[in-house]
Amino acid sequence: MTDGGGALLLHGEPGSGRTALLTYAHRYAENCVVLAGAGLPAEATLPYAGLQRLLDPVRDRTADLPEPQRHLLRRALDGEGCPPDRRLALSVAVLGLLGAAARERPLLVTMDDLDRGDGQTAQVLAFVARRLRHLPVAVLLTADVTATVDGVATCRLGPLSERDSVAVLADRLPEPPAEPVAATLAVTGGGNPQALVDLADALSPGQWRGEELLPATPPADGALGRAYRARLDRLPPDTRRMLLLAALDESNEPATLARAADAAGVVVEALAPAEAAGLVRVEPGGVTFRQPLVRAMVAASAPLAQRRQAHRLLAEVLDADAQRLRRAMHLAAATAGTDAALADELERAAVGVPTDWAMASTALCRAAELSDRPRDAAGRLLTAARYAWTAGQPTEARLLLDRLRATCADPAVAGHADLLRGELELRCDAASGAASTLLAAAGTVATTDRALAVQALARAGEAVCFAGDQYRYAEVGRRAAELRRPHDPPAVELTSSLVAGVAATLRGDHERAGPALRRAVVLGGRLNGSELTPTALACAAAAGLVVAVDGAAHRLAERAVGLARERGELSMLSRALELRAVAEYWLGRHEAAAETSRDGLRVARATGQVNCANVHLGMLAVLAAVRADRETSLRRIREIGEAPTPGSRPHALAGWARAVLDLADGRHAEAATRLASLARLGTGRGQVLVQVMATPYLVEAAAHLAHRPAATAALAVFDRWASSTASPLRRALSARCHALLAPRGSGEAEREFRTALRLHPTEAGTFERARTELLFGQELRRSRRPRDAREYLHQARETFTLLGASRWAEQATAELRAAGESVGPPDLPAARLLTGQQLRIAQLVAEGATNREIAARMFLSTRTVDHHLRNVFHRLGIRSRTELVRAFATDRHVGLASDR
Structure with missing residues (x-):
């Protein structure tokens, strides 16, 4: 500031941090004289009141001004005002005073809430702020989001990011909050710093530990609530009534709001002052709150009696059939105590809304509060928890289950609750305990709901596979077989067939596994009506992957993804995307698989499904490693972190990815060791299914080693599986593996390579075919048949180039050069x-x-x-x-x- 000054206007919503930034500027204004003021609504009608408080510390420097300016400034600061024709002279006098005060040291002038004080002070400071270029003076002004000062640079303070919001919360709480708690509060706070501070200060110990339900809005009696109340109090009464109606009418339908306004004796046009104040935007399509937090604070700041009256008005104007759930929720919000009839109506309305699961869950929670019989309340709480989980809100679901456990001793309800709790553990928590929870739940509900028990067993099977405890799948299969009946509905038969098929596969009985799994796939394609669910389709897709019908598995997974999106079933969407990504991997669509996994990762993180997120990260690491993209693969592995239990699926996928990177870099022993450790064959421990997928890489690494019993054993497992399927790709990979383990230069090696190339499908799996061509070319060149090798190496090089697999293309190029051919970089048109x-x-x-x-x-x-x-x-x-x-x-x- 020694050569010249400047000015900046900071503006934003209440609580956005304007005052905190000024405080920060004061604290770090080293070697500066600081003049600080604030606009006060109580003095808004007193001309130059803000200027008088601001300049009081340097008033003695008025002696440095010319006599006319000194006299005029003192009159204004003494409350005698300023004639309209002398306002320019007064502004020049203030500028001169600040210049005199800054002669020894630079000057920092700040005025908080410029728009809330008297207008005359604002005009003078705006004049000064535009004329600081040659003075060592900095002016910082703050105002509401709608305020501007002509000729002065402005900075709009936007919301904090989720990461910064969590940091604010952590700074205010006695210890860092649980991750789901922090994420939920960050969303509730809307990125508003004061809202986050108020939320943190109002939390009970049980809330910040994640043991109690979290507040849906910042507290009305917090600093932000008081700021909004003061802002609302400046509006006309009719405007405040209309704002409250608009805030409570979340449907945002203009006709509904107009009818409610008419019933309240006001008109929508009464919102004009609120629009001028920057609270809302009124358009033909409805009323939009400029920030979601504004809606919440308008509702929270209104007295309870006014809120209930507004809810009753909205309920009266809503259609009892077309807007049944919203009408019932407004009636419930206007009701105190219990009301059995209204609780029944809320429940009936909620179960009729198949896509807005979060809203339906909220309605059922309220229905439980209105219930006069504990058994009814328990059933409604259980359904509310299930709906919250379906909406992708695991924290809310878990807290509702805890509330249910504390209030209900009914074994049937407890069994259903444990089934949901087990699914939450499988997707979001330490999955090692999920299988036990789900098996116990299946036993509890088996006598009353056999279909649900079968579903619980399928989830338990998924849990033991995820954790790497496949030896426990035998129990899952045995119990599912006991529940099976000859004429089960298609969805139940599908789930039973999946469990039976996976159990047979894991014990190596492919003769029984194949028919059961294919039956599940067929049934998945025939589902309709109420049995057509993302869960059932996902089961059929999983069966298709195990039995290697990749195209059918992909279609089923794709259908599950579409249906989950259409119905808003976010809890199943990440799992459906996981299955689609695996199908795309086997179909050779690596880029599509990566895009699917990225989508699944976003969904899993947004819905708190940590285990699903780690599976997608593991899949992304593998896909990057297969393309020899070391940087991306290792970054994804780092994102997984240390949380996954050794032996779990994410841990195994990370190990597979590292092994492929080792293989690409020629570290064959390290790659073989990693891949062999993915599962302990014969014990049912570890990731048997992941190791089967990775067996071609294990064999390729072991082919360079003298001692390779692990690869031989893994290949035997792979062979039994591949031969039981109708998949040309699996049989091609089997033949390639046998070629790699055959003596170099032998007729057996060449015969197996040629078998592999004949079996590779032309419409899919081009990457794997190119890998076979590269390996066959290597075999031929090292067997001193360079001329024969070149044909396959050229084909591999061109395919890798077209696929963008540059590292493998470089290997093919190196092999071609070693085969005596002079080749440069690929010279293909960009389009190819x-x-x-x-x-x-x-x-x-x-x-x-x-x-x-x-x-x-x-x-x-x-x-x-x-x-x-x-x-x-x-x-x-x-x-x-x-x-x-x-x-x-x-x-x-x-x-x-x-x-x-």
């Missing part, structure tokens, strides 16, 4: 190196479109466009959009030349 979607994106970039424009034209998210563009750059070996334009210009030139 890209997938169809990548090519379209690249063409649009070359035409000058931005990522946002491309996303709009192709109906994609900008995140997806960014991802594809990074892959385009990687495949073409370029680093910028300019180079991309040049590459496509070259392609067009080459194309024209060839046409001529």
Whole structure:
């Protein structure tokens, strides 16, 4: 500030941190004189009141001003005002006073809430703020989000990120909150610093430990609540009534609000002052609150009697049939005590809303409170917990189950609650205990709900597989067989067939496994009506993957994903995406599998499903490793962290990924050791199914070692499975493995390689075919048949290049050179190196479109466009959009030349 000053206006919503930033500036304004003031509503009608308080510390410096300015300024500061024609002179006098005060040391002038004080002070400070270029003076002003000062730079204070919100909470609590608690509070606080502080200060110890339900809004008596009440109190009474109706009417339907306003004796136009104050935006399509927190604080700040009256008005104008649930919820909000009839109505309305699970859960919680019989209340709480989990809210579901456990001793209800608790453990907690919980729940409900017991056993089987305790699947299979009946409904038969098929597969009885699993796949394709659920489709897809009908498994998983999205069943969406990603891996669609896993990871993290998130991270690590993308693979492994238990699926996937990276770098012994440790064959411990998937890599690593019993044993397991399927890809991989373990240069090795190439499907699995061609080329070259090797190495090199697998393309190039052929880098037109979607994106970039424009034209998210563009750059070996334009210009030139 020694050469010149400046000014900045900070504006934002109440609680956005404006005052805190000024306090920070005061604290660190070293070697500066600080003048600090604040606009006070109580003095808003007193001209120059704010200026008088601001300048009082340097009033003695008025002696440095010329006599006319000194006289005029003293009159204004003494409360005698300023004639309208002398306001310019007064503003110049204030500027001169600040310049005099800054002669020895720089000056920091701050005025908080500029818009809340008197207008005359605001006008003078705006004048001064525009004329600081040659003075060592800095002016910091703060105001509401709607305020501006012409000619002064402004900075809008936006909401904090989730990470920063969690940091604010952690700083205010006695110990760091549980992760789900912090995430929920961060959303409730809306990124508003004061809201987060108020929430943290109001939490009970049970709430911040995650043992009690969390508040849905910041406390009305907190600092933010008081700020909003003061802001609302400045509005006319009719405006406040209309704001409250708009805040409570979450349907945001203009007709509903208009009818409620008419019933209340007000008009929608009464919202004009609230719109001018920046609280809402009134449009033909409805009333929009500029921040979600504003809606919550308007409702929370209103007296209870007014809220209940507004709820009753809204209930009266809602249609009893078309808006049944919202009407019942408004009636419930206006009711004190118990009301059995209203509780029944809430329950009937809630179960009729199949997609808004969160709202239905809230309604059922309220119905439980209104119930006059404990058994009814318990049933409603249980359904509310299940709906909360379906909506992807595991914390709320878990807390409702805890509340149910404390109030209900009914064994039947407890069994159903344990089934839900076991599923939560499987997806969100330490999955090692989930199997026991689910097995116990299955035993409890078996006598009253056999279909639910079978479903519990299927979940228990999934839990033992996830944890790496496959030896326990025998018990799951035995108990499911006891529950099976000849004429079970299709969904029940499907689930029983899956369990029976997986149990037979894990004990190596593929003759029995195959028919059972194929039956599950067939039944999955026939589901309809109430039996058509994402859960049932996911079971059928899982069966398809185990029996290696990849196309059918992919269709079923895709259908499960679509249905889960359509119905809002977020708890199942991540699992369905996991199955789709595995199917895409086997179909050779690695890029699609990675995109699916990224989608699944986002869903899992948003819904608190830690175990599902780690599976997706493991799959992403494997997919990156298979493409020899070391950096991405290791980054995904680091994201998994140390949480997964050794032997669990995420742990095994991470080990598989590391082993593939070892293999790509020529560390064959390390790769073989890692892959052999994924499961302990014959004991049922470890990840048997993951090791089966990884067996081709284990054999490839072991082929370079003299001692390889683990690979031989794993291949025997893989062979028995592959031979029991109708999958050409699995049989091709089996033949390739046998070729690698055959003596080098032998007729057996060549015969098995040629069998593998004959079996590789042409419509899928091009990456694996290219890997077989590379390995066959290596075998032929090392057997001193370089001429024969070149054909396969060329084919492998071209496929890897087209797929963007640059590391494997480099290996093929190195093998070609070793085979006596002089080859340079791949010289393919850009269009041949890209997938169809990548090519379209690249063409649009070359035409000058931005990522946002491309996303709009192709109906994609900008995140997806960014991802594809990074892959385009990687495949073409370029680093910028300019180079991309040049590459496509070259392609067009080459194309024209060839046409001529």
